[in-house]
């Protein structure tokens with residue numbers, strides 16, 4: 001039996017940073033954001049459903065999704081976001097399940113499911129333990145604005161579309177504080193790998 005761990009946090013809290021550190025150590029990573037990009041490629045069912053629901057004005061000239069435009073629609077309106085989630089999430093779950101099976105077949109002993117919406121989507125039954133990557137509100141806002149070139153308003157509306165990070169932290173089996181340097185984050189991760197006896 002493989003050890004299945006859910007890695008989550010808030011937008012721009014540092015999940016990808018932590019998952020890269022885990023990948024470097026040979027752990028299998030199954031990333032929901034990667035799956036969510038894959039299942040909306042032209043030709044996929046979710047792609048067709050999105051075009052039907054949101055209209056072809058959310059497409060770029062090459063026929064792929066205009067993610068910036070779709071993002072500006074769904075992070076300003078809860079109903080639109082729920083509509084998109086209902087189309088994309090079932091396909092994401094299936095894709096992640098396929099990748100998890102592949103990792104198990106390849107002999108991986110610990111599999112990390114990197115799922116930003118682990119708590120929002122009620123998916124904790126899929127994992128044995130949860131890790132929350134935590135940053136304070138100020139760091140989160142600053143890093144999100146810097147990484148995505150968002151205005152403060154755009155960044156705040158994305159943060160507001162998720163359960164507050166503090167609440168996620170209270171639900172977690174382990175918390176990694178990513179307010180400091182990446183090296184400090186790596187040290188905490190190493191201690192957790194030791195404590196939970198995680199083997200790649």
Ligand SMILES: CC(C)(COP(=O)(O)OP(=O)(O)OC[C@H]1O[C@@H](n2cnc3c(N)ncnc32)[C@H](O)[C@@H]1O)[C@@H](O)C(=O)NCCC(=O)NCCS
Nearest residue numbers: 010011032033036067070071074085088092116117161162
């Ligand atoms: C709206 C979309 C096109 C915007 O794309 P964009 O490239 O700007 O963002 P990206 O996909 O890289 O997501 C960045 C982060 O935003 C947050 N986020 C994304 N979707 C959602 C959502 N539906 N609800 C809350 N937060 C979300 C997550 O923290 C994610 O890590 C895209 O986020 C999307 O398709 N979302 C729906 C699928 C989804 O829920 N993905 C999250 C994990 S399954």
Ligand SMILES: Nc1ncnc2c1ncn2[C@@H]1O[C@H](COP(=O)(O)OP(=O)(O)OP(=O)(O)O)[C@@H](O)[C@H]1O
Nearest residue numbers: 010011012013014015016017143147178180181182
């Ligand atoms: N400890 C750190 N010190 C400085 N910058 C950091 C640190 N950790 C992450 N960052 C930066 O903050 C931003 C967000 O980090 P990252 O992309 O890992 O977050 P995420 O939780 O995966 O985000 P998302 O949910 O949006 O995919 C990135 O630009 C990253 O380079």
